[in-house]
Amino acid sequence: MEEPAGWRPPWETARAAGGSGAPPAEAPRDQEQAPWHFRRHGPGRWSRGPGTPLRRPREDRLVGGVAAAIAGRMGRDVTTVRIVLVVAAVLSGGFVAAAYVVAWMLIPMAGTQRGLASRALADRRGLALVAGFWSVLILVRILASVFKAGWLGSLIFPLAVAGAGLILIWRNAAEDEQAMMRRQIQPLLGLTTGSRRTGLILRLTVAVILLAGGIAALQSAHENVALLRPLAGVALLISAIVVLLGPWWLRIARDLVVERQARVRAEERADIASRVHDSVLQTLALIQRRADQPQQVVALARAQERELRSWLFDGRPPGTIDEAATTLAGGVRLIQQNVEAQHEVAVEVVLVGDCPLDDDLTALLAAAREATVNAAKWSGANVISIFAEVEPTEVSVFVRDRGKGFDPQTVPADRKGLAESVRARMARRGGNAAIRSAPGEGTEVSLTMPRNVTEASQA
Amino acid sequence: MSDTRPRVFIVDDHALFRSGVRSELGDDVEVVGEADDVAPAIAGIRECLPDVVLLDVHLPGGGGQAVVTALKPEHPEVRFLALSASDAPEDVIAVIRAGARGYVTKTISGSELVDAVRRVAAGDAVFSPRLAGFVLDAFANGPGPGQQRLSLDPELDQLTGREREVLRLIARGYTYKEIARELFISIKTVETHVSSVLRKLQLSTRHQLARWATERRLA
Numbered sequence: 148m149e150e151p152a153g154w155r156p157p158w159e160t161a162r163a164a165g166g167s168g169a170p171p172a173e174a175p176r177d178q179e180q181a182p183w184h185f186r187r188h189g190p191g192r193w194s195r196g197p198g199t200p201l202r203r204p205r206e207d208r209l210v211g212g213v214a215a216a217i218a219g220r221m222g223r224d225v226t227t228v229r230i231v232l233v234v235a236a237v238l239s240g241g242f243v244a245a246a247y248v249v250a251w252m253l254i255p256m257a258g259t260q261r262g263l264a265s266r267a268l269a270d271r272r273g274l275a276l277v278a279g280f281w282s283v284l285i286l287v288r289i290l291a292s293v294f295k296a297g298w299l300g301s302l303i304f305p306l307a308v309a310g311a312g313l314i315l316i317w318r319n320a321a322e323d324e325q326a327m328m329r330r331q332i333q334p335l336l337g338l339t340t341g342s343r344r345t346g347l348i349l350r351l352t353v354a355v356i357l358l359a360g361g362i363a364a365l366q367s368a369h370e371n372v373a374l375l376r377p378l379a380g381v382a383l384l385i386s387a388i389v390v391l392l393g394p395w396w397l398r399i400a401r402d403l404v405v406e407r408q409a410r411v412r413a414e415e416r417a418d419i420a421s422r423v424h425d426s427v428l429q430t431l432a433l434i435q436r437r438a439d440q441p442q443q444v445v446a447l448a449r450a451q452e453r454e455l456r457s458w459l460f461d462g463r464p465p466g467t468i469d470e471a472a473t474t475l476a477g478g479v480r481l482i483q484q485n486v487e488a489q490h491e492v493a494v495e496v497v498l499v500g501d502c503p504l505d506d507d508l509t510a511l512l513a514a515a516r517e518a519t520v521n522a523a524k525w526s527g528a529n530v531i532s533i534f535a536e537v538e539p540t541e542v543s544v545f546v547r548d549r550g551k552g553f554d555p556q557t558v559p560a561d562r563k564g565l566a567e568s569v570r571a572r573m574a575r576r577g578g579n580a581a582i583r584s585a586p587g588e589g590t591e592v593s594l595t596m597p598r599n600v601t602e603a604s605q606a
Numbered sequence: 607m608s609d610t611r612p613r614v615f616i617v618d619d620h621a622l623f624r625s626g627v628r629s630e631l632g633d634d635v636e637v638v639g640e641a642d643d644v645a646p647a648i649a650g651i652r653e654c655l656p657d658v659v660l661l662d663v664h665l666p667g668g669g670g671q672a673v674v675t676a677l678k679p680e681h682p683e684v685r686f687l688a689l690s691a692s693d694a695p696e697d698v699i700a701v702i703r704a705g706a707r708g709y710v711t712k713t714i715s716g717s718e719l720v721d722a723v724r725r726v727a728a729g730d731a732v733f734s735p736r737l738a739g740f741v742l743d744a745f746a747n748g749p750g751p752g753q754q755r756l757s758l759d760p761e762l763d764q765l766t767g768r769e770r771e772v773l774r775l776i777a778r779g780y781t782y783k784e785i786a787r788e789l790f791i792s793i794k795t796v797e798t799h800v801s802s803v804l805r806k807l808q809l810s811t812r813h814q815l816a817r818w819a820t821e822r823r824l825a
Contacts, residue, residue: 460694497739497777532735532779536742545778
């Protein structure tokens with residue numbers, strides 16, 4: 148059974164090495180990351196230097212994480228290392244499996260400095276259990292020799308080492324590693340207590356028959372020279388194991404996927420939390436500190452509201468600034484943003500439709516900006532409304548305030564200047580500008596620009 | 607309108623906001639009750655039968671929409687004014703279509719809110735500039751260049767020219783009085799136009815408006 152994804156995207160690789168699960172003892176993370184980093188980019192061979200310690204990662208593990216540790220150290224793919232280990236374990240008659248368990252005990256987890264072995268040696272009850280386990284094995288060994296089952300006898304030694312190792316690991320592993328092991332074993336326990344009893348019994352029967360057939364074939368191979376029989380025996384053995392353990396493997400694979408999804412969700416949540424912290428919480432803190440300056444508080448709240456809204460409804464992450472708008476709506480929002488930031492007024496925007504910007508519409512936006520800034524500076528109103536509508540043949544923008552207004556007949560020079568410049572700007576592009584104002588009633592600047600219809604539909 | 611003060615019921619899940627609204631409404635209306643969620647709101651409104659319910663669009667137990675849908679059939683005389691900090695068009699449209707008489711944003715000033723409550727109590731509709739913008743967008747004329755629109759179906763193009771004008775002025779921030787003066791019509795006529803837009807909004811082919819809202823969200 149192999150890890151469903153041999154290749155991992157770089158961020159995951161980095162995370163796997165960095166260890167993000169349960170908070171461990173904070174060890175030097177940079178060191179841990181180094182081998183993984185080299186694995187992707189460097190020549191990646193034995194020559195990793197003495198500075199990169201061998202560590203079992205928290206995430207990329209199937210049993211004890213030893214294969215991942217070796218892979219990280221050697222700069223090889225985990226999957227390759229796993230296959231090599233499994234093949235070696237079979238060929239060596241179980242000795243590599245025993246070595247694996249020993250390595251499991253000796254190699255420290257990522258983020259820690261010491262392996263399990265030192266703790267295990269101090270675990271008296273664990274050692275007593277091991278002694279008991281060994282006595283059982285000795286009994287089995289004697290029985291095996293009585294029944295002339297030599298193959299069982301040859302397995303005893305690796306079994307003794309591996310079993311003892313597993314007992315000690317189980318008892319002495321750190322909390323989080325124990326939790327991981329429990330998760331791996333859980334489905335196996337479910338095999339015996341599962342609700343679908345009949346399926347289990349059927350599977351057990353099939354497995355036992357296959358197993359017996361396989362063992363018998365292997366046993367008789369010594370007497371019979373027919374080459375096919377040991378092969379058939381191996382095949383039967385393997386299928387027995389698959390029938391018996393297949394569902395469990397599947398479940399482990401599924402759990403790995405589920406775990407990954409959970410991690411992705413957790414990352415998302417962390418991302419949202421950090422964004423909210425950077426924007427909303429910071430602003431709230433600022434607001435509390437400036438509670439005595441209502442103008443600034445309002446400006447802060449407005450800016451924050453705008454940012455949050457554009458994040459929630461338009462999907463633009465906070466902190467991104469529209470450097471250059473490419474659509475009319477974007478341009479109007481930019482005006483809103485800038486004027487609110489610079490002049491401590493609220494700008495209410497209502498948009499109907501949208502279209503890409505061209506030179507004419509850029510001129511329209513420039514005029515709208517001038518009108519808005521002017522209203523912010525002179526009208527004395529604290530709210531300015533912008534209404535922009537895109538119609539098939541023209542685009543209109545209205546900038547309105549409810550400030551003090553003025554009498555168009557007796558315009559002060561500076562305002563006349565504005566009116567003229569806005570009007571001229573629009574006229575050059577074939578557009579129209581009208582300014583309506585009366586003392587005490589506020590001002591409204593209406594701007595319209597015919598659309599350049601490049602698509603032949605309107606021409 | 608009669609000289610009795612409108613009786614108002616406030617539904618919002620933020621206690622802070624409820625008390626804020628209460629104090630802003632002041633003595634111009636009579637606040638007869640408040641609730642913080644759908645179930646207590648339905649029970650409370652059934653009991654005191656207010657003239658106007660100020661209804662938060664977003665409520666934990668199903669949204670303001672659920673309150674309107676539950677009460678509209680048995681108490682058509684109770685009027686709902688949606689109040690929201692959110693501008694997601696589909697939420698607003700959903701409450702309006704469920705039967706609310708209007709929609710205003712939470713940033714509205716106290717006096718404007720009192721005005722809106724009075725207007726809704728009198729049976730008229732209240733559109734905020736933003737809602738007017740939504741409606742104009744939803745009933746837009748035809749697909750502009752480079753712009754995907756839904757009005758390929760002529761049935762959706764239901765607004766009269768006058769209604770469109772009124773909506774445009776609302777979107778520009780005009781009050782009903784200013785609109786009346788601008789268009790040389792009476793305030794009552796303005797109110798009639800807005801109410802008729804509201805009716806169209808509520809009755810027009812359901813799925814097109816829904817689709818419009820979704821598309822806008824995606825855009």
